[in-house]
Amino acid sequence: MDQLQIWTFLIVGLTFLLYIGVAIWARAGSTKEFYVAGGGVSPLANGMATGADWMSAASYLSMAGLISFTGYGGSQYLMGWTGGYVLLALLLAPYLRKFGKFTIPDFIGERYYSKQARLIALLCAIFISFTYVVGQMKGVGVAFARFLEVPFTTGILIGIAIVFFYAVLGGMKGITYTQVAQYCVLIFAFTVPAVFISLQMVGNPIPQLGMGGTLEDGTYLLDKLNQLSTDLGFHEYTTMGMDDRVNVFFITAALMFGTAGLPHVIVRFFTVPKVRDARKSAGYALLFIALLYTTAPAIATFARTNLIQTVSNQPYAEMPSWFTKWERAELLQFEDKNNDGIIQYVADPTVNELIIDRDIIVLANPEIANLPAWVIALVVAGGLAAALSTAAGLLLVIATSISHDLLKNYLKPDISEKGELIAARVAIAVAVIGAGLAGMNPPGFVAQVVALAFGLAASSFFPAIILGIFDKRMNKEGAMAGMIIGILFTTVYIWYFKPQLGGPGTPEGYWFGIKPEGIGTLGMLINLVVSLVVSRLTPAPSAKVQEIVEDIRVPSGAKTPVHAH
Amino acid sequence: MNKMRNDNDNLNLYWKENLQYLVILLSIWFLISYGCGIMFADVLNTIKVGGFPLGFWFAQQGSIYVFLVLIFVYVVLMNKLDKKYNVDEK
Numbered sequence: 044m045d046q047l048q049i050w051t052f053l054i055v056g057l058t059f060l061l062y063i064g065v066a067i068w069a070r071a072g073s074t075k076e077f078y079v080a081g082g083g084v085s086p087l088a089n090g091m092a093t094g095a096d097w098m099s100a101a102s103y104l105s106m107a108g109l110i111s112f113t114g115y116g117g118s119q120y121l122m123g124w125t126g127g128y129v130l131l132a133l134l135l136a137p138y139l140r141k142f143g144k145f146t147i148p149d150f151i152g153e154r155y156y157s158k159q160a161r162l163i164a165l166l167c168a169i170f171i172s173f174t175y176v177v178g179q180m181k182g183v184g185v186a187f188a189r190f191l192e193v194p195f196t197t198g199i200l201i202g203i204a205i206v207f208f209y210a211v212l213g214g215m216k217g218i219t220y221t222q223v224a225q226y227c228v229l230i231f232a233f234t235v236p237a238v239f240i241s242l243q244m245v246g247n248p249i250p251q252l253g254m255g256g257t258l259e260d261g262t263y264l265l266d267k268l269n270q271l272s273t274d275l276g277f278h279e280y281t282t283m284g285m286d287d288r289v290n291v292f293f294i295t296a297a298l299m300f301g302t303a304g305l306p307h308v309i310v311r312f313f314t315v316p317k318v319r320d321a322r323k324s325a326g327y328a329l330l331f332i333a334l335l336y337t338t339a340p341a342i343a344t345f346a347r348t349n350l351i352q353t354v355s356n357q358p359y360a361e362m363p364s365w366f367t368k369w370e371r372a373e374l375l376q377f378e379d380k381n382n383d384g385i386i387q388y389v390a391d392p393t394v395n396e397l398i399i400d401r402d403i404i405v406l407a408n409p410e411i412a413n414l415p416a417w418v419i420a421l422v423v424a425g426g427l428a429a430a431l432s433t434a435a436g437l438l439l440v441i442a443t444s445i446s447h448d449l450l451k452n453y454l455k456p457d458i459s460e461k462g463e464l465i466a467a468r469v470a471i472a473v474a475v476i477g478a479g480l481a482g483m484n485p486p487g488f489v490a491q492v493v494a495l496a497f498g499l500a501a502s503s504f505f506p507a508i509i510l511g512i513f514d515k516r517m518n519k520e521g522a523m524a525g526m527i528i529g530i531l532f533t534t535v536y537i538w539y540f541k542p543q544l545g546g547p548g549t550p551e552g553y554w555f556g557i558k559p560e561g562i563g564t565l566g567m568l569i570n571l572v573v574s575l576v577v578s579r580l581t582p583a584p585s586a587k588v589q590e591i592v593e594d595i596r597v598p599s600g601a602k603t604p605v606h607a608h
Numbered sequence: 609m610n611k612m613r614n615d616n617d618n619l620n621l622y623w624k625e626n627l628q629y630l631v632i633l634l635s636i637w638f639l640i641s642y643g644c645g646i647m648f649a650d651v652l653n654t655i656k657v658g659g660f661p662l663g664f665w666f667a668q669q670g671s672i673y674v675f676l677v678l679i680f681v682y683v684v685l686m687n688k689l690d691k692k693y694n695v696d697e698k
Binding site: 110115117118119121125126128129132133134137211219251254255256257263264265266282283288291292295299317322323325326329330333337339340373454512569596597598599 | 617619622623626630633634637641642645646647649650651653657658660661663664665667668669671672676677678679680682683685686690693694695696697
């Protein structure tokens with residue numbers, strides 16, 4: 044065992060002990076604790092937990108790499124995955140907290156006074172969360188497999204065991220406090236290498252400023268990177284392609300509105316004590332997310348420059364040890380096409396000799412910069428924290444949907460509190476194992492659909508919730524028609540234009556040139572229009588329902604969620 | 609005018625002021641992200657602030673900082689508004 048492996052086992056082992064300890068300390072004793080952590084989580088802790096819940100293996104491991112290879116093009120993820128919190132804080136969180144129940148189907152079912160509406164919302168929530176969580180479990184498996192050098196299946200099994208333990212035991216309460224610990228681990232692990240590298244390259248300890256800093260020779264880092272990129276035939280790093288504008292716009296919007304419609308994000312705002320805490324908590328959540336999201340583009344810039352300078356036009360025989368290591372893992376592939384022993388890394392695929400997997404950027408970055416082994420081990424622990432925390436949050440939504448929305452409010456309303464708590468634990472256990480099995484052998488479509496879960500959330504929940512708060516005249520007919528048509532349109536468009544899903548469409552057929560990733564924005568607009576038109580043609584909701592709407596608009600008189608219907 | 613009526617008027621005014629805040633803050637939200645970060649990014653890129661082309665900076669850094677400021681401004685405004693109309697949680 045080499046030094047790096049010892050550090051990895053040590054740090055990962057310690058963090059796991061920490062999570063398990065926290066879970067035992069924070070186990071849930073009632074359904075209220077299980078679903079919304081008793082409604083007593085401080086806004087600061089809730090903000091951290093939301094941040095950990097939100098930042099998945101994809102944010103942690105893949106996003107910086109994606110930006111590194113697309114430059115400006117990666118901005119859609121940066122803006123899309125942060126801008127939604129403005130919508131949450133201003134348009135949703137305080138009102139849903141005032142409403143004071145457990146789930147989105149609770150809100151939809153009661154605001155639209157209809158069991159059918161609740162059922163539609165319930166199905167949408169399970170569909171969205173399940174596609175998302177299977178991708179996470181796969182990420183957990185890959186992370187364990189790569190870092191601990193165990194087989195992929197063993198990796199997933201370890202992941203299942205850990206999540207199973209603290210999610211089943213602690214419910215929302217256990218998950219929330221574990222996520223606070225996981226946030227601390229992951230943000231520390233993400234920023235430490237960035238600070239070191241920023242100091243090395245531009246002499247500035249703050250990566251966010253460092254990416255705009257100057258190199259030793261006095262040129263600006265970004266100018267240098269633009270120069271390197273265009274010399275090798277790549278797109279200029281800091282500008283966008285002309286044909287991209289429509290899609291950057293639509294994809295950014297789909298991610299923003301999707302964020303504000305994702306059940307596992309919204310449910311976090313049911314866990315704080317007061318309405319004003321819900322607003323503040325969204326702000327804290329974004330603050331904690333922004334720490335990572337503003338560091339990622341800096342890492343992307345540093346890594347891209349380092350990478351090009353290390354490999355481009357250099358002899359293959361002189362490559363450092365990390366190069367051969369990632370070659371063995373098949374994440375780097377070198378093929379000496381012209382047999383000159385020198386690496387030609389260029390945009391033109393017929394001449395290019397080096398294929399680089401984007402995912403190695405965050406992992407290889409500390410090694411490329413020659414940082415000590417404990418920093419690299421820390422990055423591993425951070426990646427695992429990110430994957431585990433997101434998976435746990437999603438699994439809870441699925442379990443709640445089944446035990447609370449389906450069982451308690453639909454099938455067996457007379458179930459006792461104790462019975463419901465048992466049902467919730469069984470549901471989460473089944474969901475963990477189901478997601479793990481699906482993650483081991485993901486149906487081809489799942490990997491494709493994870494990013495599209497945002498489109499589905501944007502086109503179904505977002506308009507129904509917003510209209511439920513801001514349009515007193517909105518009725519069940521309008522909301523249901525909007526949700527069904529919105530999510531159907533989006534699903535069909537994605538299927539039709541995703542060859543991986545077996546759809547027959549080709550890019551020439553895109554409506555207005557919109558890629559499937561951005562179609563949720565159009566689906567949302569369709570949902571809005573359908574809801575408004577249908578609601579005006581059908582009877583207004585009763586005075587009692589309109590009173591509910593008036594009531595959720597003001598903070599005073601908010602109660603902690605009560606378990607009675 | 610009885611008390612009930614008074615309360616309702618009060619709440620309507622509270623809601624109206626809240627909506628005004630929302631319109632202003634969300635306009636800024638839209639202008640910064642979709643405007644500076646996407647639609648006008650190329651024009652703004654001709655301006656350099658330190659080592660950053662401005663459009664690129666808005667897209668990868670600035671918009672996120674603005675989002676944060678917007679939320680906390682709204683928190684402060686609403687806490688004041690809640691007090692003014694006496695609808696804050698005791």
